Amino acid sequence: MNQDYIQPDNWSIIEEGFDADRVKSSESLFSIGNGAMGQRANFEEQYTGPTFQGSYIAGVYYPDKTRVGWWKNGYPEYFAKVLNAPNWIGINVVINGEQLDLNTCVAITNFRRELNMKEGWLSRTFTATLQNKLEVEVKTTRFLSLDLDEVGAINYQVTPLNGDATIKFQPYLDSGITNEDTNWDDQFWDTLKVTTENDKAFIEAKTMKTGFHTCTFMQASVYLENKKQEQNPEVYQQENAITFTYSLSVAKGQTASVVKFGGYTVDRNHDKTELVSAAKTALLTASEKGFAQLLEAQKQAWDAIWKMSDITIDGDVKAQQGIRFNIFQLNQTYLGKDSSLNIGPKGFTGEKYGGSTYWDTEAYCIPFYMATKDQNVARNLLKYRYNHLEKAIENAEKLGFKNGAALYPMVTMNGEECHNEWEITFEEIHRNGAIAFAIFNYYRYTGDYSYIPEMGLEVLIGIARFWQQRATFSTDKNQYVILGVTGPNEYENNINNNFYTNYLAKWCIDYALDNIEKVKEGHHDDYLRITGKTKITHEELHAWQKVADNMYFPYSEKHQVYLQQDGFLDKELITVADLPKVDRPINQKWSWDRILRSPYIKQADVLQGFYFFEDQFSTEELKRHFDFYEPFTVHESSLSPCVHSIQAAKLDQMDQAYTFYLRTSRLDLDDYNKEVEEGLHITSMAGTWMSIVEGYGGMRIKNDMLNFEPRIPKEWDAYSFKVNFRDQILKVNVSQSETTFELEGNTDLNIIVNNNPLTISPNNLVKA
Template sequence: MNVLNNNHIINNPWLILKEGFNPLRERTIESILSFGNGYIGSRNSLEEYYTISEPTTYVAGIYENIPATNRNELARIPDWTRIQVFLDDNIIDLYDTKILEHKRYLDLKRGLVLREWKSQDSLGRITSIKTIKFISLDNKNTAFKSITIKPENYSGRLKVISGIDGNIIDSKILIPETLELNKPMMLGMETKEGDNLVVITQKSEFIQDNLEYNQKYSNKMVYEEWEWHGEYGKEYIINSLITVFTSLDYKNPIGASIQDTVTDYNNVLISQAESWTNYWNNADITIDNDEQAQRWVNFALYHLISTGKFSGNNNSIAARNLSGVSYQGHVFWDTEMYLLPFYTFTEPEIAKALLMYRYNTLQGARENARREGHKGACYAWESTDSGIEMTPTEVILPYGQIIHIYSGSNEIHISPDIAYAVWQYYQVTEDEDFLVNYGSEIIFETTRFSTGFLKKEDDNLYHIYDVVGPDEYHERIDDNAYTNLMTQHNLEIALKLINLLQEKYKDKYENLRDKINLQDSEISRWKEIKDKIYTGYNPETKIYEQFKGFFDLEYIDVKSYEPRTKPMDVILGRERVRNSQIIKQTDVLMFLFLLANKFSKDVIEANYNFYEQRTAHGSSLSPSIHSIIAARLGKLDQAYKYFEQNAQIDLDDKMGNAAGGIHMASIGGTWMSVVMGFAGIHIYDNGLLFDPHIPENWNNVKFSVNWHGQKINVQVRKDEITFKIIGNQSVNLCIGEDNWKELAPNNTYIAYKDQKWYWKD
């Protein structure tokens, strides 16, 4: 076995290339090169299968209960990517033959994964093999795989097995009583409780003289088998179309799979290319004069596009999407805080569908609150199909120590976070239908829950006790500034919403009040406490104390431990870190980003300077927020450093855990770093503000955003911004700090910087 350099990336920002074969890196590469459409997601495992691999395909929303933990996890389904090639009945693989060449590509522009390899057997016979796989962005139930085989220096007997393998899972496998030639093969799977059925079909095309063809079933696998005489130098191509249907979406998934069987292979390829082109035209970001940054952005956009297309309503985007086992396919606040801005600004229908998932799990959130003795809606820290909390209460470490987990019970900021996302979606889209009919119920019920924790003390202020903020190194703390300020924001938007509903939708407002039994006394209390919540702000230093007593903890110079390969709580121990000012991820800086319009630049800068040197970035959620704030403050060296750190979390496996799946928060954070950081977008109720600070080596950056249904094409240079408004309504934009202008549709506008920003006449 040859082990080659497996980390070479060619000079093309649209391709991610991995060369060679290193078994120790295989599971990481499978994650990095994963592919999907938001409904189906697959790791890019090697088609012939190896025990060092983790071939995994998930279908969004298909969970099964694990009795040992009583938690729902995404269910692995049979592997549709399986292909094996034989020469004279000897399998061609990466262990038993000499590897002359082995490359895998992720084609970001077209949504394809490709593989090229040449192997030489003990007789010196060289075989070239190429594969292409993709999951359709046009049809959520369809996938495609293709193999090309070429005998380079011989003629001989070739055999290909291609099928659907159920051996990788322990769920119940169902097969048809008979396999019929010239009809699609079918394999079924039942989840462990028997409440979900997944049906996978395969239909292939291979035209060849003197071909022996069979469909077979063996050991939980159905497969097609072709055998023929391969001629020296000739290429042989087998194309296969796959469909995946489930009882979650179809009453009769078997019937649906039969009716939907596609046989036009060329049309599937054409539709895939067209769909990706359309999405890139809408969401693309181009950076002039920084190829590395362009690759980072392309990689992030690829995963955002491929993950979002068919997500939402009854499912959402998991923290590791559909690319790996980490977090068991559970949905966290990552979706609303880090992913929703991209979809809201580029594909608002996807953003709406993701928020509808929160509406559709509102009953589960109410049940979570009720179990803890509270009113309203407590959204789960780890959520699945029902919205019921899935976070374990404790874990047992390998050496027997029991660690209590408080995020599910005490990290209550998740509810105001989701309310924030609902309001931000409304601000950007002006979608009053969603706000009135769905979002308002979320906002009122989360306000109800959040305000239930507020306790009035002798200082005449309201406090929140015994919580966990975003920084999970410090648990069960009092007056976490992030939690308190997001609770206050929850209150503010609830009261704004009441005014809107009373003014324009009085009947619907009264119906909603009746539905959720919202009393006048509750609303009066909301008004009374809104401006009396303790924040921990010190006007002399302009710094917010992360929580009560934080300033009294030991200061440890985090940067003196750089570079490091382990998190700080492992290096120093949990107790030492808990009693220090080392923080896992952005906490105070997180609300200074989310609620930036409430704070002056000098307050933001004072807190950035204080907390930046205390943050260990032990979470993938952290670097992008530092990049955004640093860019807005004009600290471009630091902004770019954190932009790079965030972008490399998966591409270069900087945290050492990419094998568990793509970190979607950092993926969304890459887009936010460019658009909301370097381009300086701020969201106001009455319009968008741009205050850009782009890296010195960037000539320009181009992108598009939607605002109130109008598309805005933006080009940012160091001292100039060009806006082109596409639509039928004017938009209100601000450049710099306070230079607002109403821009008419279908016109181009230029702003320039001469110490301050000005509009060009």
């Protein structure tokens, strides 16, 4: 049974009624971020019930020493943790001497929480009866500014309903923070200095080991009936915390409020000696604008984002809410402004998985950012990998590879591998191919070849070298094999000849060879620079080609399908439909041994290859493979439903496509995997966008042109989306009766719709 307490709404995530059992799930679902920082939707006031406190700063991490029972040579020394940062949102509220705490109140009514995705703010309202019998109405509004991305703002209002009250607001900062997922209970933060200046407070701290310097700051002011109260706060200062206390006498029916600005300045953006000064500048700008003006700017900033990235769905509120939630969270996590940042799998919503970068970025996120921003954002994501090429070569060297072979990490913060599960770190090497595929995908979509001679070719050479060295020649098969791997289906470890991995290896080598020739012919200076740097020889290129031309792919003549790996047909092939519901999800119900021996597939594996390389297979082959593998797929990875939705739509199996779409779009909202309290699945949200644009819209790039094969689920009246294709913005609207196209720009755009050429002129509605 999935959770279903989120109210259906086109533009907001809404929770009505207070339930302590939902608090941690809602802290994830109502998370807010602005690309530079983010936080779970923790209550501002004290809460003594079960809670997962979490505030995070982009790019700030801690190398938590690896903890394993049996150390294996080659293990990464540490697991990079997204750091739970000092808390600036806290406001203790004391009313007639009693702490406001929803865990201890006598009654809580009219509880409502709203995350307004259209305008980018979080609010909470409720009526609480305290143990001292006073009844109060509380309303909070909070947002993290997109314009001033070091600043967040809170307006916290309290109205006594059945008597007069003395209300104390106690805004505070706290750097005595630990991570829930620490390996050794380390203290991650070293508090350096706590200072105040009038209504402002600052905590300077640095991270242990990595030495990131930060300043957490706040400024507070109090109001009675919207009139500012000139009041100097009482200050209570501790070693790693500071609290202001404001006291107001409030008559029954009057509203007292505190407005708090807070946030972080970081030495990633400022000199570490200037962090307090930068914080003062940020606070001055915020206070001069004021809460209302900052909120209005927030609405305008989100309006600009939605103008380009929105997907509309008519006739299906839950589907509409789902896709907007996914688009909203992606934009809260990464806006493409900083090429040293990336898209963490939990974003700013939790600590699980550590790291900031997985292969998810290249496989799922780049298409979303290419189409909804501009190509510079996607180029920044590719530049990020180029900047980490030396580290990728080091990672490969640690495993015994030579001559500039590059193995990109499974999980990283700085290019260094920091994932320490053996079967993932050393075996799930297919992630290397996703980097190369993203380079191909970027060029295919943008037409910008300049990235390849400037940066990309060096990456492709390092990856090709890895695959050539990782392959083994089998005298028995008289072909090259790749042994001891884990494919995308992580419910199989240490297997031989995973089809997807082998296919990707061959493709990467061929693609690198093609581009060496292309750069040689068209960018000769770059060719000389790169070949001089990499010391490529004809003999080496011949060795690559030999591996690519003679790669082994396991195949079943009986079923006419490529096999996921050697021996797949030896399994007891019981489909998921015949698996008792009580056994699901198997990753929470079964032993790992039982999972590894089962035929069950966590996510698209062979089908991931058919997704990437659709053009190299016929629709009939896709159908055969889809019909063979999907019945064994348990979809217990967040990355699974989107690929299957796209392929089901391609095969015109629209009921399946719709079921998978709902699952990917509402994976977190409905908590399909029973784990949302740990944080959201940010990177898979880009797959949700693809399931509409590539799935239902049928968008592909072929022969340098946009191609569409639009379809629509019977549950929808219409849907629309926009794509920025080579600086021309095309809006696609699909209804049950027709498909129309509108173009923003100055020149015509030639596209293909259902295999028919169509010319779209700017500012004209064109029916397909």
